[in-house]
Structure formats: C-alpha cells, structure tokens
Amino acid sequence: MSPGAAPLPASLAAPPEAPRSAGARAAVPLMLVRVGGRWFALAAHRVEQVAAKGAVTRVPTAARHVLGVTGLRSGLVPVISLEEMIGTVGPPASDPVALPRLVVVRAGDCEIALVVDEIRGIIDDLPADIATTPSKAGAPCFMQQEFEWQGKVVFVLDVPQLVASAAGWNLGGV
C-alpha cells in the first residue's frame, strides 16, 4: 500500500441490503469501463443496465456533457459524456471490436446513461484491502479516488456525485 492510501470509499461499499456471508469477499463488485484512454470503476449495484448506444436525441439548451436522451426500457434517459465532464480522457485505445455502450446508473430516482467505449466486465474478486489514493488536485468531485489494477490506473467514480454533477444537483450523501 502506497503512502496516504485509504480503504475503499463508501461509494464502493456493499449496499446495506446485500447479504454478506462470513467468507464473502470484502469488496463490492465493480464494473470496469473505459472511456478514451482512461479506465473507470463503478459500483455494480449502482448500474441498472447496459445497452448498446442507439439513436440519441439532442436536447436544445442542454449542457455540453448532455449528448441528448435515448429510449431504454426504463423510459427516456439522459445520455452523459464523461469526456465532456472530465475534460480530457486521453487518446482512445485502438480496439475495433469494442462498440460504444451505454451504462445506466441510478442515484436515488435519477438515472443517467454514461457513454463508454468498452465495458471490461464485473470484477468481484477485488481484494478488500486494496488501497485507493486520492486523485490529483483539481479532479472532479465524483472522481476523488483511484487504484491500480493489473497495471492500469482505475479512477473510482462516485455515482451519486456523478449523477448530481451531471444533473447539476447536490445530492448530499445519496
């Protein structure tokens, strides 16, 4: 563990309603996604579904990171561009196999669909004592932690903060 390392943040903690057995792993399952050249981790229980990126209807006067709305099984969901929210995500990895996906996350009653280039999958064997480090100064509020996994730097996305930032809300501790 590097200096200044901290345990997993509360955003990655297991949901309170999830049963936990004695031999269960300590960490919650994470969904790893890639946007451009960066990898991000989201708590799997915050993800409602994944879908192919279909037609996106632009919304006039919307913020730049709101690409529009798209119809999913739960209704119309705003489509958010992480790249626009973060700033730069680096050059995209050359992977012709991967297709753009929409990752629908929920925070409270609010759902947003994040545009990602690749979904690595759900990782449920992350060690419980994996340490996270604070992100660099000036990082967005929903991206304050990061950890290293298989040689990659993975930024931890705080879904409630992300949803609040995308929607322009302050959700507090949701």
Place this chain on the structure above:
Amino acid sequence: MSTLVLRGKLILAFTLVIVVITLCFAGYLLVQQERIASAALVTRATGITGVLAKLVTPAVERDDRRGVSSALAAVYGHADLRYVVVMKASGEVYERQSLDELAPGEELHDNSPQERVVQTRGGLLHVLVPLSSKGTRLGTLVAGFSRQSIDDAIRSSQVALLGGALVILFIGVGVAWLMSGNIARPIRAVAQRLTRLSRDLVDSARGQESAGMQQASGIEQTRRTMELVLASAQQIAENSSAVLGNAERTVAGNRDVALRIKELDNHAEKAAEILAAIMQVADRTDLLALNAALEGTKAGEAGRGFTLVAAEMRRLAESVMESVAGIRRLMNDMRTASQVAVQAGQEGIALSEETTRSARDIALVTQKQRRATEQVGQSMDDMAATVTEAMARTRQTAANAAELAAAALRLSTLVDSGRLTPTPVAVVEPAPLPAGATADGSSR
C-alpha cells in the same frame, strides 16, 4: 634536236616543192620563149624575104646582075641571115650571097615552089619566094636564116631563170625554215600534251572502272543484305502475327480473370453482410450476458452461478466478436487484394490491348518494310544494271583512250624521230571486266 630534224624534213619538202614548181615554170617559159622567138623569126624572115623579092624582081626582069647584087647588099649583114640565093626560072643560080661558107647541101636550091614556102632544115630557116612579073615566072628567091639569135635568147633566158630559181630557192628555204619552226614546235607540243592527256585519260578510265567494280560489288552486297532484311521482315511479320494472337488471348484471359475477381468481390460483400449480422448477434449476446451478470451480481450469492454463466456467455460472445473482427480484417485484406488484382487485371488488359495495337502496328510496319525492302531490292537490281552498263561504257572509253594514247605516242615518236614511216608502238590494253560483270550489262 628532234625539232631540228623535223624542220629539216619540212624544209626539204618545201624545197622540193619549190624546185619542182620553179623547173616547171622555167620549162614553160623556155618553151614559150622558143615558140614565140621561132614565130618572130619566121615573121621577120618572111618579111625580109618578101621585101628582098620585091627589090630583086625588077633587076632580074632586066637581067641586071648588079642591081640584084645591090639589092641583096641592102640586107647583107643581117644578124640572122646566112645566105641569099636568086635562081632563074631555069634553075640556074643567078646571084648568091653568104655570110660564111656553108656546107654542101646546106643551102636549099629549089625552084619549084609556086608560092612562098618556109622550111626548117639543117638548123636553118629557109624561105622560098617565087619571083614573077606580069604573070611571068622569073625565078625563085631563097633566103636562109640562122636560129642563133633564138638560141642565144633562150640561153640568156636559161641563165636568168637559173638565177631567179636560185633566188626563189633561197627565199623558199628561208620561208620554209620559218614555217617549219611554226609548224614543228606546236605539233610536237600538241603531241606531247596529247600523249600526257591520253595517259591521264587511260588512268582515269581505269580508276573509274575500278570504282565501278567496287560499286558493283557494294551493290551486290547491299542487294544480298536487302534479301536478308526481307527474310527478317517476313519472319518478324509472322512473329508479330503470333504475338497479336497471344495478346488477344491474353486480353480475353485478363477480362475473364477480372470478371472472376468481381464475382469474388461480390461474394466477399455478401460474406461481410453475414459477418455483420453475426457481429450484431454477438454484440447483443454480449450485452445480454453483461446484463445477466449484472443482475446475478445484484442477486448476491444466489446469483453467483448465474453470473458465472453470464460471464462465460460474454466471453463466448467476445470471442465470436473477435473472430468476426479477424474475419473482417481478412475480408478487408481480401477485398483490398481483390481490388489490387482487379486494378492489376485492368492494367494488364490495357497493356494487352496496347500490346495488341503494337503488334498490329508492327505487322503493318513490317508489311510496309517488306514492300519497301522489295522496292529497294528492285532499285538495287536496276542500279547494278546501270553500274554494269556504265562499267562497259567505261571499258569502251578506256579502250578508246588506250588507242588514243597509242596514237599520241606514235605521233610523239614520229615527231621525235622525224621518220615518215610509222613505228610500232605498244598499245595500252584496257583492264578486263570484273568477274561479276559482263559486257551485256548483267551481273552474275
């Protein structure tokens, strides 16, 4: 020295001519002088005798001997008169006078003439005149005249003619000397120049004949070369025809290959469509597996097996997608290769068509070349005939020049030797005709 000999001969010839002309002229003059002098002597004698007859007739009629003597004395002393005799009708010599003693029978005593008679006998001119008076025959007067004056005049004339002939001879020799000089020098110069020109002409004719032989040889060689070129042109025409056939077959083959490649490209497009469908199915399968895994994860331990199955399904879908992607890359490579092949095929068709056009052009050019070669061969034959004819003419010219050189040399020899009889001179024979040429203008 040779010029002097020639001039001497010319002077001798001129002198002979002058002498002959002078002798003829002198003889003619002497004959004419004798004829004229004889006629004059006859006239003078007849005149003197007539006058004397008239003088003595009265004295004879009177029988006056003294009167007769005095009358005869009037003519006594005449240079040509040698004797005078007066005879009676009876034949008796009545009176006689003579300058000198004459030989017996030298005087003519003839009393028979009835009229005047002139006779030449014994180197004297005798004139007989009958004497009559009133129809009566009295006698005859006979006078003898000498030809001494005529002989003296002829002798004087001969001396004068001899002197004149000598003068004319000297003058003629001088003139002949000058004329021979003016004749001999140009003749000798012309003979020498003619000799040189003839030899030059012979040399030139020989050189021209040699050049003609070389030209004929070159033409013959060129004609053989043109025959080889013609054979090569025919072979090229045959080869170009074969190339044309191959090029046309190549065009057809390339077009067939392009058509096959286009069909293959269509099949590849259909395979790409199938791959897109497979890719879409795999993508949806991946999404379904991912959502299933997500739901299994949310279910906790109860959904763990479900999650594992979903994960396997997702890996399978990803494997399918990777395979499809690999197949797509291969298909893209195949399409790229087929496009390159199509382009190469089109270029090959273009090249084959260009080759076909080139082969046709080569065939046309070869045909033209063959016709041109045939025309050149015909021209070579005509030129060979012309050269052979020119060689024959040159040979004739050389023969004529040789004859001219021989004549010039003979003339020069005659001038040098001064002989009038021709001297045998070696005649320059012309060179024989070349082995490949004949006198009738054909070449072998």
